[in-house]
Amino acid sequence: MHTTTPSSLNRNTVSRIVVSTLKGISQVVLIENAMTGFVILIAILISSVSLAIISLLSALIGTVIGIGLRADTESVNRGLMGYNSVLTGMALTLFLTGGDRWIIALVGAAVAAIFSAAMNHIMKNTGLPSLTFPFIVLSWFFLLTSYRLTSFKISSALVPQDLTHWSLNIQGEINWLNGMMKGSGQIFFLDYSLSGILLYAAFFIAGWRYGLYAIIGNAAAIITAYFLGGEHSLISMGLYGYNAILTIIAVSIVFKEHQRYALLTGVIAACLTIPITASIDTWLLPYGLPALTMPFVLCSWLFLAARKMLPSL
CATH class of the missing domain: 1.10.3430.10 (Ammonium transporter AmtB like domains)
Incomplete structure (x- = not known):
């Protein structure tokens, strides 16, 4: 025995x-x-x-x-x-x-x-x-x-700012490759391209859909940020991409519930994180706080809750 x-x-x-x-x-x-x-x-x-x-x-x-x-x-x-x-x-x-x-x-x-x-x-x-x-x-x-x-x-990097004196800086070139590589790294506060590449590899280890959707979500986000007039420096640093990556994975893979148009709604949700990010950043400006992953949470909740009332979404 x-x-x-x-x-x-x-x-x-x-x-x-x-x-x-x-x-x-x-x-x-x-x-x-x-x-x-x-x-x-x-x-x-x-x-x-x-x-x-x-x-x-x-x-x-x-x-x-x-x-x-x-x-x-x-x-x-x-x-x-x-x-x-x-x-x-x-x-x-x-x-x-x-x-x-x-x-x-x-x-x-x-x-x-x-x-x-x-x-x-x-x-x-x-x-x-x-x-x-x-x-x-x-x-x-x-x-x-x-x-x-x-x-x-x-940290001195988190400085409260007065909205009446705030000005948007959209000068400079956009490094699109950096934006793609660093978007995944920013999920873990990493501003390093090689780390971003390894994180994409980590997605693919879990399944090809995770890796592919992460790339699609990030690309959709930085393109949306550009056409909506987002700050070029933030796009290049991947700060407009990381919430979109998390959102498309949540909406299109993890909580999709066999939805027929899961990828499409995931891309739409990823794009929606851009104005939500901009709004939350502005709201937190007087407190000097970072938005963190709140855009991802709000956008995912919005789409997952809407599906309960709109099953085809």
């Missing part, structure tokens, strides 16, 4: 944690694939060692909290407890300063895991996924505390 030894149980537990942690990284782009998560981690590593460390630790924290608090086993195994933690940890590391920002970032990652579980429960009755909403709200709250609590020191 075969018996399970304590050592084999420990190995199984460690293996589960490792796989779930990598899936937590891949779930940032709505993919459940440990290898995709590993390639994404490498893409982050070649851009920034510190960000790679914080993303791995944040995903691990989210997974361990899910196991420790006895969250739904399927959610933990699929990495759904980790992806908001990953983004929160990375955002707080980047947008806060001071030596203690690492501690704050990891605490934020832990809170994000709990917030994700709460949001999933709240959103269950709506039939809509919580997506990255916990990460967005927590990051904004943590960054805004810097104006009232001295322990939090916001």
Whole structure:
């Protein structure tokens, strides 16, 4: 008779944690694939060692909290407890300063895991996924505390601006290739073309549709941004593409529900992220906050909710 030894149980537990942690990284782009998560981690590593460390630790924290608090086993195994933690940890590391920002970032990652579980429960009755909403709200709250609590020191790059003195700069050439390469990297705050290429490879590892749709969504977004008169520098940096990539994957692949025109509606949704991004950026300008992935969340919710009333959409 075969018996399970304590050592084999420990190995199984460690293996589960490792796989779930990598899936937590891949779930940032709505993919459940440990290898995709590993390639994404490498893409982050070649851009920034510190960000790679914080993303791995944040995903691990989210997974361990899910196991420790006895969250739904399927959610933990699929990495759904980790992806908001990953983004929160990375955002707080980047947008806060001071030596203690690492501690704050990891605490934020832990809170994000709990917030994700709460949001999933709240959103269950709506039939809509919580997506990255916990990460967005927590990051904004943590960054805004810097104006009232001295322990939090916001980066000088996030400067509140007066809308009455705001002027749009559309000068300069557009580097279209950079816009395509960096669009995927900006999902993880990476402004590095090689990282963007690796991220596309991570998409294709999960399936050719993920990779192809990511390219289509990014291309549709930067073309739309150009014709709508978006800032050339932002287009070249990929800042108009990353929300579109996430949106087309959500609308056309992950939550398509066998819709006949899933790709078409996904492209339309990707294009719609451009005016939504511009609007949210303007709304947040007086607070000096980044839009993060809020355009993706709002646009995806809009289309997924509309499908419940308009089945052919």
